[in-house]
Amino acid sequence: MPERDLEAHLRRLIETIDIANVLTEPITTAIERLLAVSAASLDSEEASVLVRDGDQGDLRFLAATGRVADRLRGMKIPAGKGVAGFVLMSGQPMAVSDVEGESSFYAEVDKATGYDTQTMLALPLRAGDEVVGVLEYVNRRGDPPHTPFTADEMDRAGIYADAIAALVDSYYSARLLKELSSRVIGSAEAETTEQVRAWLGSIRDSSGHRERLDLALLVRELARRGDSERRLARELLESLLKYSDSMNETSYLGY
Amino acid sequence: MSIGEREATDLNLTMSGYFVPRHNWRDATGRGVTIAIIDSGIDGTHPDLAGKVIESVKARVENGRVVFDPSDEGDSSGHGTACAGIIARIAPDARFSSIKVLGAGGLGDGQVFLAGLEYAIKRRFKVINLSLGTTKPHFFAPLHDMLDRAYQAGCIVVAAANNLPQPSFPSVFSSSLVSVIRSEETDPLKFGFHFGEVIELTAPGVNVHTAWLDGGYRTLTGNSFACPHITGIVAKFVEGYPNLTPFQVKAALYAIARENSNIQANA
Structure with missing residues (x-):
């Protein structure tokens, strides 16, 4: 393919993929709004959603609210590591608190974000019979020391987890559609690309x-x-x- | 006298007609009992656990099957160490075999923990602590078979219940294992028994202070921290009665829980 044609093809590809992102972005926005509402209800400073990354049990931060949200998004946790890794694989919710302010709590993530995790509530996100991710609430609003999350708060957070899990499931469906469209575009002629763009636009509107x-x-x-x-x-x-x-x-x- | 007959006479009938262990089980320390912990590994260097972890293996997937290799990796999440820490406070002379199933990847979570359970049953560990579960229906039948094998082998499996709307396996299999859900009780030896309910036992699982990674401690809440309380108590029984069957363990737990509730009612 001549260089100029290649450049034009790539530009069209990038533009189309941007449109395709519109399929997933409203869902992550909805997740983050629900995260913010639930965090306020649970008096938590930070809230985040981790989803499976690949098929080996690794996790990736999909959405987050709070001070370090921007640094968390996209960050990865290897399979079975940390509290989130356990919750994903066990399906068991748990609350963990470092009431004495001892050694590192959640070392890798705290190191990368500069955040000091003292108390955490982590719940599995279930869609159908699959655990699709983990919902986490970290620290209380206001200055430390942060009181542990209670058993009652764990039960209440379970209701938010159900709603967020349904959104995460929708996110996966949208992402599948997005990947499918990217593949079609990658192998299509210009005319088909335009059709795909128009189709994606019509879905959105x-x-x-x-x-x-x-x-x-x-x-x-x-x-x-x-x-x-x-x-x-x-x-x-x-x-x-x-x-x-x-x-x-x-x-x-x-x- | 057969072993079964001897065990039967070792269990007392109380005034109310329920079985309880004859020896003072509360003073037992779990001496001579090895507990399998199917979890995230155990940090054997923690001061509360030093010298108590006598074997550590880790699951690895090879050619579509799960194999277990000796491991010195310790704990990858803190959970297994926390469970062992709870048991060590109740049964300080008990020993642990750490069966690490977290982080193996490859075959899916359910299959790896099923392999961990099979490993523990084949090794005939008398007491098995299981804080993992699955809601995937296709694991129902293999887990049911596995729990039957445990029952027939005389292994006492203590599992953490899942307090989510969906049934979680194996904690809903009430006949062949001991399932536990958290209570707000603070006395580690006070547990409840709800005969007829799917999850029969309640034990302390709120703000439990126990061992964590890096020699530290954490305050923890969850059903998976109620489960090791019962495991520790079962280890105390087994010290006095090494051939105790799962049926006898349940009978004893039921009788003691009734005593606990009477004590609470009279207090």
């Missing part, structure tokens, strides 16, 4: 998009429940389509 996504999620949930549910859902949807077709007939007469 469509007022009916949310309803379609809800429907897709319902179908996916049904499909997950087993063979009999899948067959029943299919039969019902096919019947519904036939009904819809029949309603759209302009004439019921046979001639």
